[in-house]
Amino acid sequence: MYEDIRIAIEVASAIICFILLWFMAKPYSLTREGRYLGLPLGFGFLGISSVICAIATITGFFASQLAWLQLLPRTFAFLFLAVTYYFSKKPSRKSPLMWGLSISLLIFVLVTLVIAGILNPQFAAEGYLASSVYFRFCNLICLFYISIHTLNSHIKTLDSSTIVIPFAFILQGISQYSIIIFSVDRSLFAFWSAMVLRFASLAAFLYVSYKAFYTIDKRVVRNEDDAS
Amino acid sequence: MPRRDKFKIYGDLLSALYYQSSAEKIVLTQIQVKINVPFDRLKTYITEIKELGLIEDENSLKLTEKGIQYLRMYKKILDFMKRMGLEYR
Numbered sequence: 001m002y003e004d005i006r007i008a009i010e011v012a013s014a015i016i017c018f019i020l021l022w023f024m025a026k027p028y029s030l031t032r033e034g035r036y037l038g039l040p041l042g043f044g045f046l047g048i049s050s051v052i053c054a055i056a057t058i059t060g061f062f063a064s065q066l067a068w069l070q071l072l073p074r075t076f077a078f079l080f081l082a083v084t085y086y087f088s089k090k091p092s093r094k095s096p097l098m099w100g101l102s103i104s105l106l107i108f109v110l111v112t113l114v115i116a117g118i119l120n121p122q123f124a125a126e127g128y129l130a131s132s133v134y135f136r137f138c139n140l141i142c143l144f145y146i147s148i149h150t151l152n153s154h155i156k157t158l159d160s161s162t163i164v165i166p167f168a169f170i171l172q173g174i175s176q177y178s179i180i181i182f183s184v185d186r187s188l189f190a191f192w193s194a195m196v197l198r199f200a201s202l203a204a205f206l207y208v209s210y211k212a213f214y215t216i217d218k219r220v221v222r223n224e225d226d227a228s
Numbered sequence: 229m230p231r232r233d234k235f236k237i238y239g240d241l242l243s244a245l246y247y248q249s250s251a252e253k254i255v256l257t258q259i260q261v262k263i264n265v266p267f268d269r270l271k272t273y274i275t276e277i278k279e280l281g282l283i284e285d286e287n288s289l290k291l292t293e294k295g296i297q298y299l300r301m302y303k304k305i306l307d308f309m310k311r312m313g314l315e316y317r
Contacts, residue, residue: 027305027316031235039312088314150313157310165313212308 003057009195010054016202017047023209034099038084041103043205045077068128069117071135076110078142078172085149129183136180143173161211168204171197236316237265239302241273242282245289246299254289 178194282295
């Protein structure tokens with residue numbers, strides 16, 4: 001029963017992440033600025049993580065080495081997002097090089113860890129619980145940085161439309177914190193809270209993307225009317 | 229020195245041209261000040277957006293339908309970036 005609910009949440013999360021991937025790819029595809037590549041990469045990896053989680057739950061979560069592997073894309077998703085936010089405020093002439101180096105390093109480390117997990121499944125299965133806490137802690141640091149960054153942006157603009165994203169990242173952070181609590185004391189309340197908060201956060205991202213791309217037309221038309 | 233990508237420069241230029249379109253005559257120096265580029269480069273950008281079919285010609289500087297669509301997408305991206313808390317400049 002609980003496993004079915006978890007699979008349903010993971011599948012729904014994966015679908016939302018892949019829709020978000022489509023929205024998040026737009027800034028990069030139009031500007032060709034490498035520093036925005038982290039957005040689609042981040043949400044793409046979050047989607048992959050949810051897919052792996054769903055498959056791992058179907059095949060027996062802790063018996064599967066997939067349980068360990070799902071930690072990697074999630075952590076790297078948050079790392080890609082944090083690096084994107086870091087470089088978004090530094091559009092200098094050197095930043096494309098720095099961004100290129102950062103993303104190359106992240107991809108190299110990710111591929112190395114995935115290969116290590118596949119080649120050494122014994123390590124993968126045994127190390128899951130300990131790894132989980134470290135990975136989630138890393139996620140928390142990334143999410144803390146992104147939340148502060150987006151909150152700062154909101155304070156600068158003081159526009160009600162910019163409050164949803166910091167709120168969404170904070171929900172992701174609380175979700176990761178709840179999973180750490182679950183890893184330590186096996187609290188089912190913490191586990192299900194984490195699942196619900198993560199889903200709510202993704203729904204908030206989807207809401208913001210939809211509002212930006214499908215309701216702005218009215219605003220542009222209004223500006224056009226003002227201009228004519 | 230912050231750098232701008234072509235999407236941003238063309239977006240700013242089309243936006244400035246669009247809002248000046250109600251004026252009797254578009255003054256290029258005003259556009260230059262508004263989008264903050266040297267005059268010679270402004271002329272280059274105008275030639276480029278003409279070649280892309282975003283303006284009708286280099287004298288009237290009137291936006292084509294393609295130019296208006298470009299400007300709409302530019303505004304959407306600006307709004308999206310602002311909502312995402314990302315700085316786009």
